[in-house]
Amino acid sequence: MGNKVTATALPDVKIIEPEVFSDEFGFCFESFSADEFTDDVAHGFSFVQDRHLRAVRGVLRGLHYQVQRPQGRLVRVVVGEVFDVVVDVRLRSPSFGKWCGVHLSALNHRQVWVPPGFAHGFVVLSDSAECLWKTTEYWFPELERCILWRDPDIGIEWPIDFMPTLGAKDAAGRRLYEAENFA
Numbered sequence: 001m002g003n004k005v006t007a008t009a010l011p012d013v014k015i016i017e018p019e020v021f022s023d024e025f026g027f028c029f030e031s032f033s034a035d036e037f038t039d040d041v042a043h044g045f046s047f048v049q050d051r052h053l054r055a056v057r058g059v060l061r062g063l064h065y066q067v068q069r070p071q072g073r074l075v076r077v078v079v080g081e082v083f084d085v086v087v088d089v090r091l092r093s094p095s096f097g098k099w100c101g102v103h104l105s106a107l108n109h110r111q112v113w114v115p116p117g118f119a120h121g122f123v124v125l126s127d128s129a130e131c132l133w134k135t136t137e138y139w140f141p142e143l144e145r146c147i148l149w150r151d152p153d154i155g156i157e158w159p160i161d162f163m164p165t166l167g168a169k170d171a172a173g174r175r176l177y178e179a180e181n182f183a
Contacts, residue, residue, distance in 0.1 A: 003030070008100040013086045014113040015102055016074075029109060031076065032134070045072050045115075047134040054079075054130045060164035062121015063087055063147040063173065067180050070116035072136035080129030081105035082122040083159050087147060090117040090182045097176050099156050104131075117182045119147045123164050145180055148173035 004017040018029040034046075055061065063085065065071075075084060084104045088095045104110050104122075114120045116136065146169055149156070153176050158164075 008086075008102070008112075010086060010088055010095050010098060010100050010118070012088075012115045013100055013118065016111040016113065018109055018111075020109055031111070032074070045136045047074070047136055049135045049138055051133050051135065051139070052130065053133075054128060055124045056128045056165075057124050057126060058160075058162060058165045060121065060123040060149055060158075060166055061170060063119035063149060064121060065089055065117075065119040065145055065147075066137065066140060066143045067145055067182070068143050069137045069140055070182065071139070072116045073114040073120055073133045074111055075104065075114060075120070075122075075131060075133040076109070076111040077104040077106055078130050078132055079106050080124065080126030081107075082124050082126075082129050082131065084112055084122040085120070085156055085158075086112065086114050087119040087121075087154055087156075087176075088117070089119050089147065089176070089179070093117070096181075097154055099154055101156065101159075119145075121149060121170075123158055123160055125159070144169075146170060146173040147179055148175055151175045153177060 002019050006015045020029045085101045087099045
């Protein structure tokens with residue numbers, strides 16, 4: 001099976017679109033292949049943890065990242081739809097503070113590779129959504145940081161016409177230039 005890998009406006013961030021085989025009974029696709037991932041997407045990374053999240057319409061999570069032990073994430077949606085956002089938080093990167101967004105849904109089967117050094121977030125556009133992601137590092141809550149979802153210095157164009165529902169951590173996000181970033 002082959003995946004189509006597309007670079008985004010942030011060249012290290014990739015969209016992965018699997019080859020889907022469908023018939024009247026359903027569909028089948030390869031959601032992960034270590035060989036393809038290592039060769040085509042993220043050289044030198046391997047996964048240590050899988051995570052599963054469910055949220056309802058209007059919930060916005062992020063923009064999260066981990067310091068000292070940064071995580072790479074391979075994210076996909078298995079129920080519903082989200083608008084997924086990635087922001088470069090590497091201070092020395094030519095794309096520092098730049099963002100890209102992609103619609104991920106159970107229908108389009110897309111995945112996004114979020115390398116270490118990037119913040120990640122999403123807003124749920126369907127009645128509910130379930131997201132799965134693989135991580136290259138374990139989750140350490142004490143190392144997690146959050147960038148404000150509507151930081152004007154980043155200027156993310158969220159495709160929503162409502163005020164999203166935020167958890168306490170997300171509501172307390174810091175502006176990009178005040179947050180702890182990567183050198």
